[in-house]
Amino acid sequence: MTSYIDQFPEEARLVKAAMVSAFLALAVGATFGLLQVLHRTGMVRVLSSADYYTALTAHGVLLALTFTIFFLVALFTWGITTSLDRNLPSMRFAWGWYGTMVVGALMAVVAIFAGFLTEPPTLLGEELSASVLFTFYAPLQAHPLFYLGLAIFVIGTWIAGYDWFRTYWAWKRDNPDERTPLPAFMALTTMLFWWLSSAGVAIAIVVFLLPWSLGIVDSVNPLLTRTLFWFFGHAVVYFWLMPAYMLWYILLPKLSGGKLFSDPLARVVFVLFLLLSTPTGIHHQYMDPGIAEGFKFIVMVNTMFLLLPSLLTAFTVVASMEHGARQRGGTGKLRWLGKLPWRDPVFTGMALSGLLFAAAGFSGMINAGMNINYLVHNTFWIVGHFHLTVGTAVALTFMAGSYWFIPQVTGKPLWNRTAGLVQVLLWFLGMVFMSNAMHRAGLLGVPRRTAEPQYENFAFEGAIGSVGELDAQVVLGGTLLAISTIIFLVTIVMTMLGDRGEVPDNSYAGTLSGPEHSPAILDNLKLWTAIALVLIVLAYSLPLAAIVQRGGLFGPGIDGITRVLPPIDTIGGLVEWVVGR
Ligand code: HAS
Ligand code: CU
Numbered sequence: 001m002t003s004y005i006d007q008f009p010e011e012a013r014l015v016k017a018a019m020v021s022a023f024l025a026l027a028v029g030a031t032f033g034l035l036q037v038l039h040r041t042g043m044v045r046v047l048s049s050a051d052y053y054t055a056l057t058a059h060g061v062l063l064a065l066t067f068t069i070f071f072l073v074a075l076f077t078w079g080i081t082t083s084l085d086r087n088l089p090s091m092r093f094a095w096g097w098y099g100t101m102v103v104g105a106l107m108a109v110v111a112i113f114a115g116f117l118t119e120p121p122t123l124l125g126e127e128l129s130a131s132v133l134f135t136f137y138a139p140l141q142a143h144p145l146f147y148l149g150l151a152i153f154v155i156g157t158w159i160a161g162y163d164w165f166r167t168y169w170a171w172k173r174d175n176p177d178e179r180t181p182l183p184a185f186m187a188l189t190t191m192l193f194w195w196l197s198s199a200g201v202a203i204a205i206v207v208f209l210l211p212w213s214l215g216i217v218d219s220v221n222p223l224l225t226r227t228l229f230w231f232f233g234h235a236v237v238y239f240w241l242m243p244a245y246m247l248w249y250i251l252l253p254k255l256s257g258g259k260l261f262s263d264p265l266a267r268v269v270f271v272l273f274l275l276l277s278t279p280t281g282i283h284h285q286y287m288d289p290g291i292a293e294g295f296k297f298i299v300m301v302n303t304m305f306l307l308l309p310s311l312l313t314a315f316t317v318v319a320s321m322e323h324g325a326r327q328r329g330g331t332g333k334l335r336w337l338g339k340l341p342w343r344d345p346v347f348t349g350m351a352l353s354g355l356l357f358a359a360a361g362f363s364g365m366i367n368a369g370m371n372i373n374y375l376v377h378n379t380f381w382i383v384g385h386f387h388l389t390v391g392t393a394v395a396l397t398f399m400a401g402s403y404w405f406i407p408q409v410t411g412k413p414l415w416n417r418t419a420g421l422v423q424v425l426l427w428f429l430g431m432v433f434m435s436n437a438m439h440r441a442g443l444l445g446v447p448r449r450t451a452e453p454q455y456e457n458f459a460f461e462g463a464i465g466s467v468g469e470l471d472a473q474v475v476l477g478g479t480l481l482a483i484s485t486i487i488f489l490v491t492i493v494m495t496m497l498g499d500r501g502e503v504p505d506n507s508y509a510g511t512l513s514g515p516e517h518s519p520a521i522l523d524n525l526k527l528w529t530a531i532a533l534v535l536i537v538l539a540y541s542l543p544l545a546a547i548v549q550r551g552g553l554f555g556p557g558i559d560g561i562t563r564v565l566p567p568i569d570t571i572g573g574l575v576e577w578v579v580g581r
Contacts, residue, residue: 001505006506011081015409016409017098021070022070023402029058033478040450040474043471058112058113080164080167086171087167089163089166094160094163097156104149104150107146111143112129112146115129129143130142133449135229151206185267194239197235204232208220219555224548227282234280247350247397251346252509253321253324259320259512261316262316272308275531283296283303307365314358320512323512353397359388359435363439378448379446385439388435396427433480446467
């Protein structure tokens, strides 16, 4: 048996370091999660309500950005090197991008945590704090260190992507006639849409928010920076999800005892995400005034198309699991489910996250409907939605995956399978309670992002259940999640402290229908990137022009751009605006 550390000892150290960074972020971020559910429901109040935004910022940045992204750069590094059977060109360079990410993350985290102090220290003449949540909407303003840290962190990921691409280019030179192996294809297509979309947040930070926090410019146009945030903010959710999908496609079938149903279909899925991840961001802004309804409608249509790759994934992955179960003697319409390896925490964790993601897909479809979004926007419903998506489909898959990866990168067998199994089951159960109750509370109108969700002289009323009952479920779920996180961290630490021994082979699933069945055009990354760019221009040029025309580049009237002209809601309006300038 050859494990990853035998094949790629140097890369294994880097993958391990990035995973450990992810787990550290998870440990701290999850603690805030528990404090928040206890606080919001009024059960136990450790924080002061005035610090709630600071805590929520730490929770969001540490979990949604730091935990996920450190883990996924580790995973993609593994995927590229394993599937191309090739070392990264230079380990010094690779440690360089990892180090860049660490420095960026630490800067942002220091700025956030300083916000808890009664007398925050000053730096660059400004008080250190960053209680702006993970979306950092203006006019909330953070210390420049926060914006700079985020920018550096994102740049670190860009360099990582370049590292994977040059590994791929070198492989391609040596193997000009071979099809790109599936895991590498998945990592590269994901990186392409990440570059396209994170350019939006980079512009928001470097051109607007950072100069504004440094006092170089007096104001910003909040709708513009918000729109640039969501230009990236929807694609980032697939940046988190694609690595989880990669594991579902290449590990789940193998663990189930079979093969991936279709390699071509998997490629189509990743190409669709490259095309549609970015021109959909405005579905987070259906309620924003200042963006014309027509633009929102176009984005809604794009979003509905974007359901397709996930529906294809549900089909392909479940079909592969069924194939595996039947290889193990499974029969009947549903009885084969019993033949799946339910005692393996790697399998069970991923299968359960898939199951909850199916529910998350439904709440996503509801969010995506322009009219019904009015009912759920800014309510606890949304929090329920994203704890099933990023909080389960992604986080639970990463945790279950760690039970396979940590042995791969250390050569040490998993410390305790039962602990792993209990952990993934507790996560599943905790999320079922917490997310379901959050969705229901949202329908009653309970708001998100507040320490004090209960308005005075007002009672939320639902057809069934009460706020008290929902709160109890949220606290129960949140507590199970906290216990699950502790068991996860203990299992990982004990595994890493253990002795080297027998670990599974570093390999992934074969395919029933392989790359030879998929049209070569699917591997034409230049073509798909070009089409993705065109779709982005179509979806964003008019809305951005209209936002700048109405609100000014740096705020109303400041740049002299704001002038009385017909609104840029039509092509004619745009032409008139450009010609008229
Ligand atoms: Fe979302 C808000 C729409 C997916 C994350 N989303 C959020 C926010 C986050 C987030 C963090 O249109 C809040 C941001 C904030 O702070 O304001 N979302 C969608 C849609 C999808 C979707 C249409 N979201 C995700 C994913 C996320 C994520 C993935 C993170 C990873 N979301 C929205 C909208 C909003 C929104 C609006 C704004 C709401 C507002 O008003 O603010 C789709 O991609 C979902 C497609 C999914 C499916 C499910 C397919 C099922 C599968 C399971 C297969 C089963 C298996 C297991 C493998 C169609 C693939 C089988 C097991 C056995 C045992 C057999
Ligand atoms: Cu979205």
